[in-house]
Amino acid sequence: MQACAAPPFAADHALSCDTRWQPHDLLRLHRLPHFDGEPAWVRGAFERTPYAVVRRALAADGFVAIGLRGTERSQRYGAWAHRDDIEIAVPPETLARRSPLESRNALPAFAALAALQRDTAGALAGFVWGPTGSAGFELATQTPTVTLSSDLDLLIRAPEKLSHHAAIQLLNYLQAIAQHAGIRVDAQLETPAGGVALAEWAADKTRVMVRHALGPQLVTDPWAPAHGNA
Numbered sequence: 001m002q003a004c005a006a007p008p009f010a011a012d013h014a015l016s017c018d019t020r021w022q023p024h025d026l027l028r029l030h031r032l033p034h035f036d037g038e039p040a041w042v043r044g045a046f047e048r049t050p051y052a053v054v055r056r057a058l059a060a061d062g063f064v065a066i067g068l069r070g071t072e073r074s075q076r077y078g079a080w081a082h083r084d085d086i087e088i089a090v091p092p093e094t095l096a097r098r099s100p101l102e103s104r105n106a107l108p109a110f111a112a113l114a115a116l117q118r119d120t121a122g123a124l125a126g127f128v129w130g131p132t133g134s135a136g137f138e139l140a141t142q143t144p145t146v147t148l149s150s151d152l153d154l155l156i157r158a159p160e161k162l163s164h165h166a167a168i169q170l171l172n173y174l175q176a177i178a179q180h181a182g183i184r185v186d187a188q189l190e191t192p193a194g195g196v197a198l199a200e201w202a203a204d205k206t207r208v209m210v211r212h213a214l215g216p217q218l219v220t221d222p223w224a225p226a227h228g229n230a
Contacts (some may be wrong), residue, residue: 004078091131
């Protein structure tokens with residue numbers, strides 16, 4: 001996030017994440033509270049498209065950390081939603097088979113997504129996955145968000161350990177799709193420890209960066225018990 005609102009609760013109350021909503025889920029909200037110092041674009045963006053994405057941050061009971069997006073790439077704002085204001089949640093995997101409006105099909109990010117959708121025997125076939133970022137936002141909201149230069153961001157559920165060999169195969173497969181479409185395909189593995197870049201895990205580094213609600217962490221194995229990652 002480019003900026004973040006102060007939480008509407010005491011810092012020592014931010015103790016958990018409500019597991020009903022996972023990072024990258026898109027939430028349709030009934031309302032958005034006003035936050036001190038919020039950017040001028042926030043109200044208009046929310047009125048046009050009342051959706052926010054769940055971000056990784058601890059919150060007090062009854063609250064969810066969210067991210068809002070405007071029309072410009074630089075317009076990103078971290079905020080907070082109350083669970084009573086959540087109308088629906090759209091996880092990335094529910095978008096894996098959706099298509100954009102016909103007039104938007106030719107955009108490279110959507111062309112790459114269509115290629116993945118057609119290849120039912122490809123390297124992604126054994127995974128639960130879905131688009132995030134601008135492609136996921138547009139598919140969920142039908143608000144034009146993807147541009148000619150937009151990457152295709154993917155979330156891949158990985159509850160079981162992915163071998164480095166399998167990671168390399170999956171990365172090579174996605175890079176081939178990306179090269180054909182003329183864009184980047186950026187995949188993140190959702191592991192028990194948090195989010196890990198597929199490219200980083202495939203590189204067989206001694207430690208990898210994990211995106212966690214407590215902040216970025218370096219771990220040796222995102223699938224190992226927490227005490228084994230120190």
